[in-house]
Amino acid sequence: MALEKVKQGVKGCSAMVVKIGGEDPRKIVHALKVGVAMAPVSLIYYFDLFHDGYSTGSGLYAMWAINTVAVVFEFSIGATIGKGVNRTFATLLGGALGVGAHSATSFAGNTSESIMLAFVIFFISGVATFGRFIPKLKARNDYFFLIIIVTFGLIAVCTYRGEKLIEMAEKRMFTVLVGYATVLVCCCICPCWAGQDLHTLVATNIHTLATFLEGFGGEYFGTGNKRHEMEGYRGVIDSKSIEESLVNFAKWEPRHGKFRYWHPWEHYLKIGRLTRECACKIDALNGCLNSDMKGSLEIREKVKGACTEMSRECSKALTEVAEGMKAMTRSTHADPHVKRAEAAVTNLKWVLQAPIWGDAHLLDLCPAATVASLLMQIVACTANVVDSVHELATLSKFKNPNVVTDVVLINLPLDIK
């Protein structure tokens, strides 16, 4: 029995590893990298390579190196650099403030010094904690404020105790540098760039909407089956927080791959916002798909042509810009599709302006009218998304696709997802 359970547990664990690793093998690589970074750092202190001696007390320095590696080593380069920079500056500032507080209060007697010190610690901790609530600073510098509190409290108390502060600071800094160096080396093996992830995520989200719109015409007008992948747009609606954190990480990253210095990371938030707006309209459209009221077949036949055209052309335009983004080329094929979608809108308006048919009830017209109207809104949203991607192309100087790229793009299978 117990053996069975152990077997099942092992099976469950390995299934999970396979699942998570299958979705993103870099996660397994990252876990290995952290292991690889921890082992040598630990051994340095095991062998006492820096001759700290055993008397310094309980692996004080080992701790700093191990701590640095464990805390600073994040999944993406941007997050790692961000944490490292915040940690470094916070330690320096907190240390300087601590020494300053000590010097400023040392002229007084023992009791009044302690009262003053307590007040200064109270004040600095309070201010730093409040800093964590400022939305802009929270996103990028939350860790900075945390480390300030820790370092300042420690230094302000320690200096008084007459230890060799400078020597301690030097040793500690050296140890932290050992930690940083290890992290840096390991980061460079199979690096995960937050910027690349953000770029892929935003492009994939656009592609997800295209997938829905591609399937919609066939599904609504009864020539196809609703496919599972059409539901993917729900994830797009919820992607705001992950986009925001990736933007914050990406800003720390140096030039990499096809991303230059000062790549306009902020602009991805705009594209993301417009994509989510479009996804919301698609959600309403999906409501029409699932509704019982489908309206009369006759009227659906009337609008079928224009609606299918709108949804197909929007899908093509979005696919084009998504592919263009992934290849980092200026997509010139998207605009004609948007134009054709807009032409289909005009066309639909013509169809709808024809006198009303025979004995149709307004209730029968309702579903078709809703779908038509939502699709018109979606065409406008698509145009916005396409424009914002074009803006990105201009801001980040995407290449114009040459002939060879064109052929490749057209023949690309739509396997972005």
Next chain:
Amino acid sequence: MALEKVKQGVKGCSAMVVKIGGEDPRKIVHALKVGVAMAPVSLIYYFDLFHDGYSTGSGLYAMWAINTVAVVFEFSIGATIGKGVNRTFATLLGGALGVGAHSATSFAGNTSESIMLAFVIFFISGVATFGRFIPKLKARNDYFFLIIIVTFGLIAVCTYRGEKLIEMAEKRMFTVLVGYATVLVCCCICPCWAGQDLHTLVATNIHTLATFLEGFGGEYFGTGNKRHEMEGYRGVIDSKSIEESLVNFAKWEPRHGKFRYWHPWEHYLKIGRLTRECACKIDALNGCLNSDMKGSLEIREKVKGACTEMSRECSKALTEVAEGMKAMTRSTHADPHVKRAEAAVTNLKWVLQAPIWGDAHLLDLCPAATVASLLMQIVACTANVVDSVHELATLSKFKNPNVVTDVVLINLPLDIK
């Protein structure tokens, strides 16, 4: 000039403090609480109250207490307890694993021991890092895995160096307990409960949708002006991540206020999801509001009555459940409103089934038909939200409102927002 700039800086800072404090005064209280907690903990080590002596090296123990307070003291009680529990168990488990690894490898010679130790550190760090990628564990136990890595690495290396491990562990544990005690005391002064925040957030979100729907009828059918507060629904769409983290914190919290043990916190995610679905439809409705195409006045007049009724009754139903949630009473007034909204749907269908009017074009019907159809979807969504809040009332045994509460509820100004 410089003085001017300093003046402006001070002005900007104080304006920000007033703004953040005005939105949520508890943030300022929290900053003060952290300051109050840090001061005595620092002074304990300043005065060497526990007689660690100055020889133990560089404020080793002070650091643990200061670290504990700074890291564990979070804004809400749930987050603080969660971090504290994760930290404690991770330290114990990491320490035990470290001692175990040391014992298991100590039989071998110096070189082979170091190799084995390096391998074990590599393995444990890798596994713990991978654990941080498992979605369920990441949400609640991210910090656990981090501390395991730190503690294990430290203990595995330290034990070899022949220090008095047990004595160190005891002192460290005592120091950490001092930190926890301080945090606990400070937590209890003006506590911020994540559960209460979650409850208020979900109720407020429902109320925000009600505000939009309340204003919609007047706005669309041209009897009112679009008010700024109607745009609030956008925040509802983006509230998923904050709801999820509040649920994770709330689960750590003991009984408080009107929340019993085992309050169904998970259920708030369901209410939140249904609220966001409704918000998405409202976004599409808002698109109709901003659209140029308003359709013919005649047709809008035809559907005006039923549409205004639907939107008003939905608004009332949502307001009712939001107020009921806030007061933690079972709202019995919401259902009649839902019923009336559903009756208005039937009514609208009747209106729409009448033969089509004179020379109307289908294009003229489009906007009104879309609004009608979206409102029908919203009525369905509202019914879902109301049902899910009723479920919450059953699960968490909300009181039935008595007569006095009724009167209070009806007379309550709608100032939840």
